[in-house]
Amino acid sequence: MQALRIYKTDDGTQARLEQMDQNDLSEGNVLIRVRYSSVNYKDALAVTGKGKILWRHPLNGGIDAAGAVEQSEDDRFAPGDEVVVTGYHLSENRDGGYAEYLRVPAECVVPLPAGLSLYESMAIGTAGFTAGFALRRLGDNHLRPDMGPIAVTGATGGVGSYAIDMLSKAGFDVTAVTRKADRAGDYLKSLGASRVIDPEEILEGGRKPLGTIHYGGGVDSVGGPLLAALAPQVRQYGSIAAVGLAGGFKLETTVMPFILRGVNLLGIHSVECPMPWRQQIWEDLAGRHKPDHLDSIATQTVGLKDLPDVCESIVAGDIVGRTVVDIDKA
Numbered sequence: 001m002q003a004l005r006i007y008k009t010d011d012g013t014q015a016r017l018e019q020m021d022q023n024d025l026s027e028g029n030v031l032i033r034v035r036y037s038s039v040n041y042k043d044a045l046a047v048t049g050k051g052k053i054l055w056r057h058p059l060n061g062g063i064d065a066a067g068a069v070e071q072s073e074d075d076r077f078a079p080g081d082e083v084v085v086t087g088y089h090l091s092e093n094r095d096g097g098y099a100e101y102l103r104v105p106a107e108c109v110v111p112l113p114a115g116l117s118l119y120e121s122m123a124i125g126t127a128g129f130t131a132g133f134a135l136r137r138l139g140d141n142h143l144r145p146d147m148g149p150i151a152v153t154g155a156t157g158g159v160g161s162y163a164i165d166m167l168s169k170a171g172f173d174v175t176a177v178t179r180k181a182d183r184a185g186d187y188l189k190s191l192g193a194s195r196v197i198d199p200e201e202i203l204e205g206g207r208k209p210l211g212t213i214h215y216g217g218g219v220d221s222v223g224g225p226l227l228a229a230l231a232p233q234v235r236q237y238g239s240i241a242a243v244g245l246a247g248g249f250k251l252e253t254t255v256m257p258f259i260l261r262g263v264n265l266l267g268i269h270s271v272e273c274p275m276p277w278r279q280q281i282w283e284d285l286a287g288r289h290k291p292d293h294l295d296s297i298a299t300q301t302v303g304l305k306d307l308p309d310v311c312e313s314i315v316a317g318d319i320v321g322r323t324v325v326d327i328d329k330a
């Protein structure tokens with residue numbers, strides 16, 4: 001079987017497309033013939049070695065996979081069942097989806113929900129799942145469309161693009177926050193953003209511990225100073241879903257927005273999302289939250305051999321939207 005396997009060498013990280021023996025895959029009781037995977041920011045960090053994602057080497061890359069069950073020792077799955085696996089430490093401590101086969105414990109496997117094809121599930125992938133998870137946590141914490149605009153940072157990325165699509169579909173007024181306002185403004189408006197602004201506008205408005213209120217909440221993929229500046233501009237009992245760290249992992253802020261306005265900072269950790277939530281979020285992604293703009297968000301489909309170059313572009317912040325991996329593409 002073919003796999004994109006990530007090694008640690010004296011010269012740094014190397015991702016190699018190679019033949020491997022199926023028996024050498026990480027352990028599990030469900031064997032899946034992978035048809036599609038996807039490229040997330042975390043995948044790009046793992047493949048390029050720009051981030052410390054793998055806990056051990058070598059491993060097959062790819063935090064996402066969709067395909068058909070080939071063999072199962074668990075009664076819940078039978079050969080031919082179409083399934084999705086995202087997170088669960090794929091490409092961290094076990095082999096991931098950048099390979100013809102994936103072997104995982106049945107506890108990690110989600111049946112493909114009716115209403116999604118295997119391709120669509122990976123066009124969504126961890127990025128869309130995470131946006132769906134954020135939407136769920138925001139709703140659980142009583143964020144409503146009448147509480148004001150929602151700021152989506154890192155807007156042109158996978159999580160950002162799907163968050164805009166799903167939030168606007170759910171009736172929220174969305175402000176897209178992007179460093180690419182000049183060239184991606186039309187794209188972001190086509191997904192449902194009513195305003196597209198540069199991060200500088202948030203940074204400028206968030207210099208004081210409590211700023212003028214502009215937002216009901218946010219979905220933040222960037223972290224760092226941008227998240228710190230957003231919190232003081234969120235209204236009473238509004239919520240921000242903290243998703244990512246594309247702009248930095250340090251958060252220097254004050255407690256003022258939290259204790260004087262009751263703002264919620266909601267952590268999103270998709271890797272270990274509990275199975276009952278996970279299945280419900282996937283059902284919603286196939287149903288009421290199914291993105292309306294899948295085709296304009298996932299515009300690129302690549303093969304395993306293309307991944308090193310694609311991952312370099314993602315780490316450089318050059319790519320707009322999502323990339324799907326067709327495992328059988330030459």
Ligand SMILES: NC(=O)c1ccc[n+]([C@@H]2O[C@H](COP(=O)([O-])OP(=O)(O)OC[C@H]3O[C@@H](n4cnc5c(N)ncnc54)[C@H](OP(=O)(O)O)[C@@H]3O)[C@@H](O)[C@H]2O)c1
Pocket residue numbers: 039040041042126127130153154155156157158159160177178179180221222242243244245246247248268269270271314316317319320321
């Ligand atoms: N918590 C979780 O469970 C979870 C799940 C999935 C992803 N994540 C994290 O969420 C973030 C987004 O993931 P993704 O898959 O959507 O990645 P992506 O498609 O690569 O998008 C990231 C976006 O962040 C912005 N960005 C990139 N580099 C930046 C920098 N140096 N400074 C400021 N902004 C920068 C860019 O948006 P603009 O150019 O439009 O500003 C870029 O499009 C990543 O940090 C990822 O690790 C977390």
